[in-house]
Amino acid sequence: MNRGRLREFLISGRKNVNFLVGAFIILSVILVAVFAPFIAPYGYDEANRDERLQPPSQKHPFGTDDFGRDMLSKVIYGSRITLQIALTGTLIQMALGVSVGMISGYFGRTVDKILMFVADLTWCVPGIILALAVVTLLGKGLTNSIIAISLVNWTQYARIVRAKTMSIKNQAFIETGIAFGEKAPAIMLRYIFPNIVPAIVVMASMQLPSTVMSTTALSFLGLGSQPPSPDWGLALSNGMKYITRGQWLSIFPGIALVYVVFGFNLLGEGLRDLLDPRMKSL
Amino acid sequence: MSSYIVKRLIQGFFLVFSVSVLVFAMLYIMPGDPIDQVMGWKVSQEKKDEMRRFYGFDRPLHEQYLSWARKAIKGDMGVSVRTKLPVLDLMKARIPITLKFTGLTLLFDILIAVPLGLLCAYWKDSLFDRLVVGVSLFFTAIPQFWTAVLLILLFGVTLKVLPFNGYDTPLHLVLPVAAGVLGSFASTIRMTKSEVLEVIREKYVTTAYAKGLSKSAVLVRHVLRNAIILITVLISLSIPWLISGAVILEHIFGIPGMGGLMVNSIIMQDFAVVQACVLVITVLTVVFNILCDLLIGLLDPRISLSLRGGER
Numbered sequence: 001m002n003r004g005r006l007r008e009f010l011i012s013g014r015k016n017v018n019f020l021v022g023a024f025i026i027l028s029v030i031l032v033a034v035f036a037p038f039i040a041p042y043g044y045d046e047a048n049r050d051e052r053l054q055p056p057s058q059k060h061p062f063g064t065d066d067f068g069r070d071m072l073s074k075v076i077y078g079s080r081i082t083l084q085i086a087l088t089g090t091l092i093q094m095a096l097g098v099s100v101g102m103i104s105g106y107f108g109r110t111v112d113k114i115l116m117f118v119a120d121l122t123w124c125v126p127g128i129i130l131a132l133a134v135v136t137l138l139g140k141g142l143t144n145s146i147i148a149i150s151l152v153n154w155t156q157y158a159r160i161v162r163a164k165t166m167s168i169k170n171q172a173f174i175e176t177g178i179a180f181g182e183k184a185p186a187i188m189l190r191y192i193f194p195n196i197v198p199a200i201v202v203m204a205s206m207q208l209p210s211t212v213m214s215t216t217a218l219s220f221l222g223l224g225s226q227p228p229s230p231d232w233g234l235a236l237s238n239g240m241k242y243i244t245r246g247q248w249l250s251i252f253p254g255i256a257l258v259y260v261v262f263g264f265n266l267l268g269e270g271l272r273d274l275l276d277p278r279m280k281s282l
Numbered sequence: 283m284s285s286y287i288v289k290r291l292i293q294g295f296f297l298v299f300s301v302s303v304l305v306f307a308m309l310y311i312m313p314g315d316p317i318d319q320v321m322g323w324k325v326s327q328e329k330k331d332e333m334r335r336f337y338g339f340d341r342p343l344h345e346q347y348l349s350w351a352r353k354a355i356k357g358d359m360g361v362s363v364r365t366k367l368p369v370l371d372l373m374k375a376r377i378p379i380t381l382k383f384t385g386l387t388l389l390f391d392i393l394i395a396v397p398l399g400l401l402c403a404y405w406k407d408s409l410f411d412r413l414v415v416g417v418s419l420f421f422t423a424i425p426q427f428w429t430a431v432l433l434i435l436l437f438g439v440t441l442k443v444l445p446f447n448g449y450d451t452p453l454h455l456v457l458p459v460a461a462g463v464l465g466s467f468a469s470t471i472r473m474t475k476s477e478v479l480e481v482i483r484e485k486y487v488t489t490a491y492a493k494g495l496s497k498s499a500v501l502v503r504h505v506l507r508n509a510i511i512l513i514t515v516l517i518s519l520s521i522p523w524l525i526s527g528a529v530i531l532e533h534i535f536g537i538p539g540m541g542g543l544m545v546n547s548i549i550m551q552d553f554a555v556v557q558a559c560v561l562v563i564t565v566l567t568v569v570f571n572i573l574c575d576l577l578i579g580l581l582d583p584r585i586s587l588s589l590r591g592g593e594r
Contacts, residue, residue: 121300124571125564128526129544133560136548137308213425217530220427221545236431240534243431244439251435254428262423 012274019270025263033079040073044230053246063248065238069228071248075256077230082212082260085146089211090204092150097157098200102188104158105165116162119155127152127214135223142215142231145224149214153207160203164196198275205268209261216257232257287576294572301564302354305557306347354561360554362547369558372543377562379449380539384528386455387462388517391524395467396513399474400506403482415475418468426465426527430534433457433464447536458535465527466520473516477509484508511581518574522567 014020032039048068056063062071104115122130134148168174169192177191218224219233227234232253239249331340353359359369402411421429437457438446445454481487482505490500529541536542540559547555 117300121297124297124522124568125301126522126525126529126567128529129560129563132529132544132548133305133308133556136551136553136556140549209423217425217427221530221533222549223545236428240431243434247435247439250431254425254431257428258424261425265419265423 009274016270016274018266019274022263022265022267022270025259026267029079029260029263030083032076033083036076036080040070040076042070042073044074044077045069045228046073053242055246056248062252063246065235065246065249066242071235071252074230074235075232075252078232078235078253078256079260081142081225081229081231082216082257085142085215086208086212086260086264088143089146089150089153089215090208092147093154093157093207093211094200094204096150096154098161098193098196100154101158101161102165102192102196105162106169106184106188106192108166112162115158119158122152122155128217131214131218132223135218140223140226142219142225142229145215145218148218149211152214153211156207157200157203160199161196164199165192168192168195202268202272202275205264205271208264208268212257212261212264287579290572290575290579294568297568298565301568302351302561303347305561305564306350308557308560359558359561362552362555364547364550364552364555369554372555373540373558373562376538376540376543379537380525380528380532380541380563381566383455383458383462383532383537383539384524386459387466387528388521388524390459390463391466391470392517394463395470396474398467399471400478400501400509402471403475403478404501406479414471418471421464422468424464426461427530427534429464430458430461430531433461434534449537454535454537458531458537461531461534462524462527466524469520470517474509474513477512477516478505480512481505481509511578514574514581515578518571518578521570521574525563525567 046069048064051060051064051068053066054060054064054068060070060072062075064070065074100115100119104112130152131145131148134151135144138144138147165188174187174191177187182191215224216231216233216236219231220237222234222237225231225234227238235253236250236257239246239251239253242249357370359373361367362369362372365372398414402414405411424432434446434457437444444456445451446457448454487500487504490504495503528539529544531537532539532541533545540563544556544559544563547553547559
């Protein structure tokens with residue numbers, strides 16, 4: 001994106017309420033994650049036997065868990081995990097989806113048919129079942145559950161990128177590139193890829209909420225992050241154990257999660273309107 | 283028409299076949315072979331080789347797949363390592379429970395969301411439309427498992443009016459189904475609304491108005507009837523998603539269905555059970571999708587025509 005277009009983007013961005021509010025929310029989460037050690041009153045795994053399952057109070061605004069750990073600190077540190085999920089999950093999905101989509105769209109014919117059959121296959125299987133199967137193979141843990149969710153969500157990218165590639169590859173500047181003797185990988189990377197970046201950014205921001213929610217769901221099932229991680233999904237699953245005695249355990253990590261998902265939703269809507277108004281109909 | 287059915291059935295067969303190959307392959311992607319995992323390191327190499335020959339692990343892969351598939355079709359999915367029971371016995375009682383739970387969720391989703399979507403399209407941009415769309419969008423930002431937790435906190439713990447753990451009475455299904463519907467009704471409303479808006483623009487709707495029919499008659503007899511086919515297509519597409527939700531909700535509410543079984547088996551590393559669950563759930567999903575497509579093909583001849591490449 002050159003300077004003029006960037007300025008144009010920023011000017012129209014200032015008028016887009018969704019984008020502004022979404023950006024504000026996500027920025028606040030990033031700040032909290034970065035400065036977690038300075039903001040959090042306690043460490044996230046600082047156990048205190050005498051203060052087990054304390055309801056919210058002045059000392060512990062969000063209460064304490066079954067080990068007497070401060071929930072506010074857990075929620076604050078948990079934002080790091082959530083952003084890690086958002087970032088790495090998106091990168092893996094993107095890498096997989098964009099490469100499959102471009103190869104499929106550029107070469108067409110048999111390659112396209114095979115790759116799209118694989119994508120369709122992933123589409124037909126219930127997402128969580130596929131993710132659970134992958135977690136079974138790789139074992140429990142945050143990284144593995146991020147990989148599992150990525151293996152489910154990449155097809156969306158592949159579809160969009162494939163469609164974009166197919167419409168771009170017949171344009172004159174591609175033929176020029178081929179006439180200059182450029183090889184297929186160079187054509188894809190230097191000629192096609194820059195033209196589909198906006199679509200990928202829009203796609204990524206629209207996929208972020210589901211990536212965060214599904215990965216957290218795996219943690220909630222006990223298959224993602226393992227204790228003593230401050231992962232919000234894990235905290236909520238711990239809250240289920242004490243649902244009759246410590247309701248606050250189930251409330252604050254959930255609010256934090258909804259705050260982030262809501263922020264990504266707004267950011268996605270805003271980015272879509274700003275970068276790719278035609279996708280509005282989708 | 284018949285060529286459309288044949289085409290769909292062939293596609294479906296390929297899908298089921300590929301899924302079964304993948305599930306079969308799961309066993310081999312795991313580090314170490316099944317004999318090592320079951321027998322541990324104490325057993326001698328000779329004994330293990332003997333076992334491998336006995337179970338046929340030394341034969342070529344395609345032969346192994348065929349004998350595995352033959353057994354699976356007969357319902358023999360191996361033995362659960364933890365409970366020492368045949369996997370089939372573990373699953374028999376659970377399949378209908380999951381089907382019932384998912385079916386009820388789908389039913390209430392349609393009963394609530396389709397009329398709302400229809401009215402939203404009819405009163406487009408009214409206060410009602412904005413309110414319904416706003417509320418449903420709000421629920422898409424809430425992960426389904428947290429909706430379930432909140433429902434439990436409100437109705438189960440604070441008000442103590444509904445049970446939230448188990449599957450003994452019909453009342454036990456109220457909260458899980460409510461959580462399922464809250465998780466999926468936003469997309470159903472949106473799909474219904476956009477389809478109905480499409481149909482409202484059609485010429486036969488204008489004609490119906492010109493005939494002097496009342497608004498409600500046009501809406502139900504002409505608009506909804508035509509939109510319902512497309513809505514069915516879209517709802518059938520959301521089935522995999524619905525089943526995903528069911529897995530998590532069953533785990534939360536302690537419903538003894540396939541989802542709960544699967545999650546527990548993964549935690550216990552009971553591999554044969556997981557494998558069987560993946561296979562059964564996926565095959566059910568694919569079969570259900572094909573049935574939906576066939577139904578749609580029967581309802582709307584235009585769809586099968588368009589698949590034949592426009593020949594008239």
